[in-house]
Amino acid sequence: MKVQVNGEPMERPAGETLAALLTALGAGSGRVATVLNDDVVPAAARATQSLSENDRVEILTFAGGG
Numbered sequence: 001m002k003v004q005v006n007g008e009p010m011e012r013p014a015g016e017t018l019a020a021l022l023t024a025l026g027a028g029s030g031r032v033a034t035v036l037n038d039d040v041v042p043a044a045a046r047a048t049q050s051l052s053e054n055d056r057v058e059i060l061t062f063a064g065g066g
Contacts, residue, residue, distance in 0.1 A: 003054065027061075
């Protein structure tokens, strides 16, 4: 299925979860925020949040500093 991840088109397996996508992209163990179609998805919900055709996913990383 086709999804957009951080504005880039990507082919992913049908029914993939948000957690599986993060793992595949190497962001599964990092501290990130996830947004699916303009809605924030809490970390606890990523394992059960399935992706659908044409979903838009934003993965935001935190940067420290002062």
